[in-house]
Amino acid sequence: MTPQAHSLTASLDSGTALHERALAARKLVIDMAASERGCHLGGSLSAMDIMIAALDRVAADEGSRMVLSKGHAAAGLYSALYLTGMLAENPAPLYGSVEHHYTGHPTHAVPGVTFPTGSLGHGVAYAAGWAMARRTAGADGLGIAVAGDGELQEGLVWETCQVAAARRLGNFVLVVDRNKGQNDGLVVDISPMAELAERFRSFGFDTVEVDGHDLTELSGIFARDRRDSECPLAVLADTVKGKGLPPVEGKAASHYVTIDAERAAKWKEIVR
Amino acid sequence: MTLSGRDAYRDELTHLATEDERILCLEADLGGSKHPFAAGHPDRFFNLGIAEGAMVDMAAGLAAAGYKPFVSTFAPFAALRAAESVKLSLGYFGAGVTIVAPYAGVAGAWFGTTHQCLEDFAVLRGIPGIVVAAPHGEEEMRAVVRGAAVSDRPHYIRTGRNAKPASLPRPATGIPLVNWEHVPEESDEVCLVSVGETGTELALRAREAHPALAHAHLCFVDHHHLQQAADELSARYHRFVVVEEHRPDGGVASALALLMPGCTVHTVNAGHEWLSCGGDHAEVLTQLGMDLPAVLEAVERCRSNHPPLVKKGT
Numbered sequence: 001m002t003p004q005a006h007s008l009t010a011s012l013d014s015g016t017a018l019h020e021r022a023l024a025a026r027k028l029v030i031d032m033a034a035s036e037r038g039c040h041l042g043g044s045l046s047a048m049d050i051m052i053a054a055l056d057r058v059a060a061d062e063g064s065r066m067v068l069s070k071g072h073a074a075a076g077l078y079s080a081l082y083l084t085g086m087l088a089e090n091p092a093p094l095y096g097s098v099e100h101h102y103t104g105h106p107t108h109a110v111p112g113v114t115f116p117t118g119s120l121g122h123g124v125a126y127a128a129g130w131a132m133a134r135r136t137a138g139a140d141g142l143g144i145a146v147a148g149d150g151e152l153q154e155g156l157v158w159e160t161c162q163v164a165a166a167r168r169l170g171n172f173v174l175v176v177d178r179n180k181g182q183n184d185g186l187v188v189d190i191s192p193m194a195e196l197a198e199r200f201r202s203f204g205f206d207t208v209e210v211d212g213h214d215l216t217e218l219s220g221i222f223a224r225d226r227r228d229s230e231c232p233l234a235v236l237a238d239t240v241k242g243k244g245l246p247p248v249e250g251k252a253a254s255h256y257v258t259i260d261a262e263r264a265a266k267w268k269e270i271v272r
Numbered sequence: 273m274t275l276s277g278r279d280a281y282r283d284e285l286t287h288l289a290t291e292d293e294r295i296l297c298l299e300a301d302l303g304g305s306k307h308p309f310a311a312g313h314p315d316r317f318f319n320l321g322i323a324e325g326a327m328v329d330m331a332a333g334l335a336a337a338g339y340k341p342f343v344s345t346f347a348p349f350a351a352l353r354a355a356e357s358v359k360l361s362l363g364y365f366g367a368g369v370t371i372v373a374p375y376a377g378v379a380g381a382w383f384g385t386t387h388q389c390l391e392d393f394a395v396l397r398g399i400p401g402i403v404v405a406a407p408h409g410e411e412e413m414r415a416v417v418r419g420a421a422v423s424d425r426p427h428y429i430r431t432g433r434n435a436k437p438a439s440l441p442r443p444a445t446g447i448p449l450v451n452w453e454h455v456p457e458e459s460d461e462v463c464l465v466s467v468g469e470t471g472t473e474l475a476l477r478a479r480e481a482h483p484a485l486a487h488a489h490l491c492f493v494d495h496h497h498l499q500q501a502a503d504e505l506s507a508r509y510h511r512f513v514v515v516e517e518h519r520p521d522g523g524v525a526s527a528l529a530l531l532m533p534g535c536t537v538h539t540v541n542a543g544h545e546w547l548s549c550g551g552d553h554a555e556v557l558t559q560l561g562m563d564l565p566a567v568l569e570a571v572e573r574c575r576s577n578h579p580p581l582v583k584k585g586t
Contacts, residue, residue: 125326129333160326
């Protein structure tokens with residue numbers, strides 16, 4: 001029996017509901033930053049709205065999968081999975097502890113985590129494989145990868161883009177969390193990517209540039225099945241590192257943060 | 273007509289796919305223009321282009337969606353270039369993906385070092401959870417492919433280029449843990465342990481030269497299988513010469529030496545050299561010290577109880 005077609009089994013939530021979900025998830029990320037381990041705060045918050053919108057689609061459609069390829073935003077992924085209802089327990093108090101699976105980069109031992117990521121680029125290829133499976137089966141369903149803009153420096157990303165375009169995987173959606181930062185500084189200072197949209201178009205992708213924090217627009221993109229499209233889709237989502245938390249927004253130092261409980265309490269009051 | 277290992281794989285998979293529509297065949301531009309699977313099942317044959325790492329990770333996505341992907345590219349590109357994808361997708365994630373890797377060892381011969389792979393056992397055996405097979409002959413290759421197709425486990429299947437060794441006799445029930453190709457009446461003799469096409473052919477020739485030698489052939493060489501094989505081997509013999517087309521590091525001999533601390537394990541392998549010259553497969557093997565005289569010399573060393581090349585328990 002080959003994989004079967006599935007249709008959306010539940011309706012997608014409104015932008016307001018998604019915003020409330022994202023806000024609650026951001027507070028959990030702050031809790032994880034206040035853990036003994038700390039967490040990748042800036043990237044978790046920049047990718048949060050993308051993940052909330054994508055997981056809303058995945059929760060309503062068993063034929064779609066989302067992979068967080070920039071696995072260092074694991075704290076954000078665990079929070080988003082929990083708030084979307086795909087993870088039963090609150091991961092924040094368990095994050096990084098020895099008896100639980102909430103590692104600093106995601107493992108598939110956590111319910112809802114599709115593929116183990118953290119070594120950059122692999123999640124992009126996995127999502128393309130999922131999309132290829134749906135197309136081969138004649139079924140709907142998206143393979144969605146959420147990558148970082150720094151991650152685009154990995155050759156595997158472009159190797160996969162070449163294959164996805166050649167295979168005409170119109171249901172493969174690569175979302176670039178364009179927060180402009182990477183581990184050691186700014187993307188523009190380390191290895192800039194000029195004309196990114198044109199670069200994807202030259203590979204044979206459809207492209208769309210969006211505000212990566214506009215949940216209504218993101219939700220609209222993920223709601224489309226793209227069954228008639230033969231071009232993969234690159235979503236260039238402009239985001240802000242540390243989004244929603246004014247003290248760290250746009251600051252490179254937000255990449256990895258460890259805070260105390262007192263600061264976490266203050267930040268949870270002002271996060272938006 | 274006997275088929276080479278890679279042709280036997282292609283033919284067997286093409287037949288299996290007739291009955292099992294979940295089987296997919298993926299290539300990275302080294303499948304040739306006359307691949308039988310492409311002719312038999314064009315809607316399930318995919319040449320993804322020269323993209324080995326992407327192919328392996330994409331295969332994990334295909335497997336997660338319910339398919340049985342068989343991916344093939346030359347051993348150096350599968351085991352080394354795509355090593356991290358293999359670790360994550362087949363090892364850690366445990367995707368039911370089968371990799372078939374021709375050009376293992378120095379079967380690529382005059383094509384040069386880039387097209388040889390004497391390190392794949394070390395890489396693949398170091399990644400828990402993957403079934404590692406080195407079949408010898410058409411029938412064993414067919415049996416391994418059939419087994420992989422009904423298994424949910426990840427597989428790595430190593431083979432050569434165009435060599436067509438005659439298949440060894442084996443039980444009709446499948447591939448034994450240890451295929452005792454020859455057990456002489458004298459039980460205190462040295463036992464040859466052969467791995468892969470070259471190792472097995474050399475062992476057969478050595479056994480013909482010295483009929484008193486025992487010969488055990490191993491097809492599956494991952495840690496799980498070798499653990500059990502070691503028990504069976506050491507129950508019968510205590511002096512072994514392992515013949516394998518691989519570097520000494522991370523190969524089967526070093527694993528067996530660890531698994532059989534009470535036994536003496538000698539090895540004939542491809543050594544540590546980098547070659548940069550031509551020649552056919554046999555000529556390259558000779559330059560690496562893998563020929564019949566080397567095997568006979570190792571047997572004699574083992575018999576004389578000279579210090580083993582691979583020390584016990586190290």
